[in-house]
Amino acid sequence: MGLHEWGWGGVYLSPLFIYAVLALGATVALRLLLQVTPLGRWIWHEALFDCALFVLILCGITWALSGIS
Template sequence: MGLHEFGWGGVYISPLFIYALLALGLTALLRLLLQATPLGRQIWHEALFDCALFVLILCGITWALSGTP
């Protein structure tokens, strides 16, 4: 896929925006799965954990789809 802009109806969309939307969905899914397990009770600061989880997932998606080895 690479890090190239996407043209949609004459509007250029950054790939980071698309990756962020994907990461947001995966973060929400992982949080729901984590809250269903006993590990969800071990989280001390939920907002900080959510932010860190989102950043880690976004970094992983960007690295995986950037096309670099």
């Protein structure tokens, strides 16, 4: 896919915005999964955990989809 802008209806979208939306969805899904399992009780500070999880997932998506190895 690469790191280039996407044109959608005359509006250019940054690839980081699209990656952030994907990362947000994955973060929400993982958090719901963690709340259902007993692993969720080991999270000390939920806001910091959510932020760190989002950043890690965003970095992984950006690395995987940018084509840079």
